[in-house]
């Protein structure tokens with residue numbers, strides 16, 4: 422298993438694989454934009470979590486599948502006495518997270534650990550709070566990971582699982598570019614893709630948490646709806662999101678829909694997502710907060 426504590430100049434993970442490096446950079450950009458555009462949601466969720474976690478100080482927090490640190494950095498802000506360990510399989514994403522923590526002056530409270538949770542659970546001290554946002558559905562065996570989280574938490578410790586109900590939506594039904602309903606067709610195709618490739622997405626996480634021995638403290642769905650005028654990075658967020666979706670659905674969409682997506686994703690054209698004023702950001706995420714008895 423690849424497990425090590427990172428230092429910023431130790432990364433050579435994609436030196437010999439340009440495609441992997443490009444993919445990791447694209448993922449990092451998407452996660453950073455997601456954090457930036459959905460910052461009000463993250464702030465609300467972590468504020469709510471702070472209320473639920475009232476009582477003994479939560480000094481040790483673990484962010485599972487941290488990506489570039491949207492959750493890690495929000496938790497560092499909310500839990501001022503805590504050290505947050507960010508754990509991810511991707512050295513590239515952790516490297517970016519480390520840079521951001523340094524820029525924000527919180528590097529002394531953020532530790533990054535590279536580990537593949539499908540392979541082996543790293544040796545960590547007992548933790549008070551675990552955050553797993555949009556990560557558990559990626560695991561080959563999330564129930565095994567939940568059992569390991571249970572063991573890693575001290576009694577009374579909390580686990581917050583945040584999962585998205587679907588990919589964010591950005592487009593009006595009629596784009597004025599031919600057939601209406603492009604985004605609905607993309608989401609239908611994405612549903613088929615997820616059924617085939619990401620079977621744990623959309624699981625009943627409450628039931629899985631109970632099965633792992635946790636008591637459910639709270640469950641809440643956050644509906645995110647941003648309407649024009651959107652924050653500045655929203656067009657770029659839509660562009661990067663739809664580019665990823667287009668790549669993943671190339672074999673499931675017809676040529677007309679792929680051509681329309683290309684027109685939208687194109688940064689230069691008059692119909693580019695970066696120029697449109699009719700975009701919205703619509704998204705729901707559900708959070709389960711569970712306690713180790």
Ligand SMILES: C[S@@+](CC[C@H](N)C(=O)[O-])C[C@H]1O[C@@H](n2cnc3c(N)ncnc32)[C@H](O)[C@@H]1O
Nearest residue numbers: 486487488491509510537538539554555556559
């Ligand atoms: C959709 S991203 C979510 C990132 C972050 N939690 C957020 O909300 O912005 C999923 C993350 O899970 C990580 N991941 C996927 N499989 C993993 C595994 N087996 N072990 C550790 N991390 C994993 C990915 O590298 C990625 O950073």
